[in-house]
Amino acid sequence: MALKSFGQNELTNASSVRETIAYPVALYKAATAQSQNLYNGxxxxxxxxxxxxxxxxxxxxxxxxxxxxxxxxxxxxxxxxxxxxxxxxxxxxxxxxxxxxxxxxxxxxxxxxxxxxxxxxxxxxxxxxxxxxxxxxxxxxxxxxxxxxxxxxxxxxxxxxxxxxxxxxxxxxxxxxxxxxHSRKSVFNLFPEHKKELRKVLKDQKISFKKNRELAIARIVAAYDELARL
Structure with missing residues (x-):
């Protein structure tokens, strides 16, 4: 019965294959470890x-x-x-x-x-x-x-x-x-000292509070922060 012997090259190749397989597995484990909590709902x-x-x-x-x-x-x-x-x-x-x-x-x-x-x-x-x-x-x-x-x-x-x-x-x-x-009045009442200037902001930018309340509130508040810094 003939016994097969492994040369140095075959051992090196086998080790290389194991490393090649192990590397992506390690990457996968690292990636999934980070997302385990997220996907645990x-x-x-x-x-x-x-x-x-x-x-x-x-x-x-x-x-x-x-x-x-x-x-x-x-x-x-x-x-x-x-x-x-x-x-x-x-x-x-x-x-x-x-x-x-x-x-x-x-x-x-x-x-x-x-x-x-x-x-x-x-x-x-x-x-x-x-x-x-x-x-x-x-x-x-x-x-x-x-x-x-x-x-x-x-x-x-x-x-x-x-x-x-x-x-x-x-x-x-x-x-x-x-x-x-909620209303235009309730927003302006928070900033009585700049009410006139803030009304002008909406007028100049042609923003209708009734039609676009969200944008109007954001522009009023941003303008107030600018005026408060002066």
Missing amino acids: RQYYVYDSKSEEHQFFQDRKWKKGSIFYDGQRFDSIPMLYDIFKDELVIKHFNGDDLLLQSEKTDYFEVNGHHFERLEAGKQINEQMRTGFYDILYNGKTRTLVRRSKQRQETIQEKRVTALFPQKDFFYISKDGRYNAV
């Missing part, structure tokens, strides 16, 4: 999926964005923001929809919007609701928007249909507290 089921209206921010389409979760930032993550339940949903790479733990989500960015999780009595007033707030303006006079939807039911042709009307709540920081604003 419970499954989310899209409710009222057949209704024309929906519970999500802007639309039903998955949008890629960034998340700062459990002390780490993740980019290019497909996500949906359920503003009826104030919950963030991501798409697992195996196709599942996962619900993230809100307490571990510091912020997320999607479609040009930056949402931060703020706690009542800490970053925001005691009477405000803990949850995600869209940062409309991030200057000295910080301005927040809480996006909200209500779920309503209507019967059409003997079928129950869900409706999700949206309502946005605006808050402007002044003297260490956030002030709820």
Whole structure:
């Protein structure tokens, strides 16, 4: 019976193959170790999926964005923001929809919007609701928007249909507290010393408060910060 012997080249080649296999495995383990916490949520089921209206921010389409979760930032993550339940949903790479733990989500960015999780009595007033707030303006006079939807039911042709009307709540920081604003008057009343100049800003920029309240509030607050520095 002939015994096969291994030469130096064969041993070297075998070792090289093992190293070649081990390297991508090590890279995979390192990458998955970083994302284990992100993809460790419970499954989310899209409710009222057949209704024309929906519970999500802007639309039903998955949008890629960034998340700062459990002390780490993740980019290019497909996500949906359920503003009826104030919950963030991501798409697992195996196709599942996962619900993230809100307490571990510091912020997320999607479609040009930056949402931060703020706690009542800490970053925001005691009477405000803990949850995600869209940062409309991030200057000295910080301005927040809480996006909200209500779920309503209507019967059409003997079928129950869900409706999700949206309502946005605006808050402007002044003297260490956030002030709820809704109307043009309520915004200008926060800055009585510059009311005339701020009205002129909207007029010069041809911004209608009634037609574009969000833009109007952001421009007023930004202009106020500029005037306050003079």
